Amino acid sequence: MQPAPLFCYFPAVLGTKREEGGIQIEVPRRRVLVPCQELAAAAALSSNCFRRYCLSESGRAELGKRDTYTNRKLGKGFSTMASYGLNMLNSTVNWVTQALDAPSARAVVFGVHIGGHYFVEGLLLVVILFLLSQKSYKPPKRPLSKKEIDELCDDWVPEPLIPSITKEMQYQPPVLESAAGPHVVINGKEVVNFATADYLGLVGHEKVQESCTAALEKYGVGSCGPRGFYGTIDLLPLDVHLDCESRISKFLGTPDSILYSYGLSTMFSAIPCFAKKGDVIVVDEGVHWGIQNGLHLSRSTIVYFKHNDMKSLHDTLENITADNKRAKKLRRYIVVESVYQNSGQIAPLDEIIKLKEKYRFRVFLDESNSFGVLGQSGRGLTEYCGVPVEKIDIITAAMGHALATEGGFCTGSTRVVDHQRLSSSGYVFSASLPPYLATAAITAIDMIEENPDLIKKLKRNISLLLKGLSNVEGLTLTSSPESPIVFLKLEQSTGSTKGDMEVLEEIAERALKEDSVFMVTSKRSILDKCRLPVGIRLFVSAGHTEADLTKASECLKRVSALVLKHRD
Structure with missing residues (x-):
């Protein structure tokens, strides 16, 4: 049997066997006989000598080649360290092999010689099987004594099946018994309605109702499917x-538009359609819940800036883009409302566009509360601020406000609209807008163009109401002068949102009960992450009379003074 270099076999030793004249080492695919005296000498050598020691000339030549290569490529210091580690490993394997194959480490079972490691492994296997066969300990079962049962019964405290009834649970919301126009019937009594965003007073208008009736007779109620699956009504001479x-695109001056069947679903669907995970969205902290939900569904990186604060927006954009090479490759959006539903303030669109162009962001504008309201002809915030509509990348709006119908739309470039027809969940998977509601929207837009006095009357009513509410005790106006949403918050907060809500709701309840003026507070749900203070929100309509506005302002002055005085 040909001797071989000792260092070549120690790491791969499979077994050893004592033979005459030495020890037979078994490695993969071959067996090597190592003389005992050479093995002992190898174990005793120092690390520097053992690195070059081998049992044959070919081994020494091979080792010499390895040393030369190591010294040349890795350096002398690394070669010495690697050699020392190899020596330690070889010595350890040699010692363990000799120990297990020594006569004292062997056992004879039924005349068969078993190596030391086989014996140890077999013993461990027996122990494992023994442990697996054992059953877990279970204490003996015995019935409880009468004394123990009595003690448990004495300690038991029953809990109520339902929680205690609170004041909030006892609240009975008003029941609406008529169409939600400027005047409504609630609980059998006619009241002035400031709780509905019927800005132009078109709810229940005769022309709108006639168009809906004609559409119902021709098309029926439903559209029978999504827009891509038989949901687009195409009956000549009118494709509803x-x-x-x-009609919307022509009114706003945009290339194309897309309809959604529900106002909130417009925001739910449009934002995730364009923004994905990893994209950056900079958004005002006062946006309404519909936008918040769309942001959540997009899974993008959301960064909030202070409400309607352009310095905060500037600093936020600067921090995102400064020294961030990756940010240039991401899709980046600024999301704002034209008129904020949670504060009644109007966004300074001209300043936002300047920042957008400077930092190369796209603007996502929700015009739900400005469409048909702001601007000389009701074309929204772009007309109000004198900004070309082409500078807004994506515009959305709900049609349940100024147009007195239901649904929503998104308008912009043809590329923006076409992308939504295949990628927007609210458009692809939802049944399309009922034909009669689309017909009502067309009729309402025609009325806005034919009757510009509607917008003028709305602005006059806003001015009258703001004048009457300028000195309400305990309440402060926070809305913009031309906003159709008049927002009042407490001058001195109670210290918590819940406490503020209790005070504001008491004012609203007493106004309805005592003066027949219906108004609402800006409620906050668990899911609503708006960081603005709560307040009383009044929606002004062109259908309100001067007497209605005077009644509302006088009512708020009287009721708020009584409620806040009682609280003090």
Whole structure:
């Protein structure tokens, strides 16, 4: 049997066997006989000598080649360290092999010689099988004594099946018994309605109702599917959905538009359609819940800036783009409302556009509360601020406010609209807008263009109400002068949102009960992450009379003074 270099076999030793004249080492695919005296000498050598020691000339030559290569490529210091580690490993394997194959480490079972490691492994296997066969300890079962049962019964305290009834649970919301126009019937009594965003007073208008009736007789109620699956009404000479989209685009001066069947679903769907995980969205902290939900569904990186604060927006954009090479490759958006539903303030669109162009962001604008309201002809915030509509990348709006119908739309470039027809969940998977509602939207837009006095009257009513509410005790106006949403918050907060809500709701309840003025507070749900203070929100309509506005302002002055005085 040909001797071989000792260092070549120690790391791969499979077994050893004592033979005459030495020890037979078994490695993969071969067996090597190592003389005992050479093995002892190898174990006794120092690390520097053992590195070059081998049992044959070929081994020494091979080792010499390895040393030369190591010294040349890795350096002398690393070669010495690697050699020392190899020596330690070889010595350890040699010692363990000799120990297990020594006669004292062997056992004879039924005349068969078993190596030391086989014996140890077999013993461990027996122990494992023994442990697996054992059953877990279970204490003996015995019935409880009468004394123990009595003690448990004495300690038991029953809990109520339902929680205690609170004041909030006892609240009975008002029941609406008529169409939600400027005047409504609640609990059998006619009241002035400031709780509905019927800005132009078109709810229940005769022309709108006639158009809806004609559409119902021709098309029926439902559209029988999503827009891509038989949900687009196409009956000549009028294509209801396509005509409504075309009418909106023509009114706003945009290339194309897309209809959604529900106002909130417009925001739910449009934002996730364009923003994905990893993208950056900079958003005002006062946006309404519909936008918040769309942001959540997009899974993008959301960064909030202070409400309607352009310095905060500037600093936020600067921090995102400064020294951030990766940010240039991401899709980046600024999301704002034209008129904020949670504060009544109007966004300074001209300043936002300047920042957008400076830092190369896209603007996502929700015009739900400005469409048909702001601007000389009701074309929204772009007309109000004198900003070309082409500078806004994506515009959305709900049609349940100024147009007195239901649904929503998104308008912009043809590329923006076409992308939504295949990628927007609210458009692809939801049944399309009922034809009669699309017809109502077309009729309302026609009325806005034909009757510009509607917008003038709305602005006059806003001015009258603000004048009457300028000195309400305990309440402060926070809305913009031309906003159709008049927002009042407490001058001195109670210290908590819940406490503020209790005070404001008491004012609203007493106004309805004592003066027949219906108004609402800006409620906050668990899911609503708006960081603005709560307040009383009044929606002004062109359908309100001067007497209605005077009644509302006088009512708020009287009721708020009584409620706050009682609280003090």
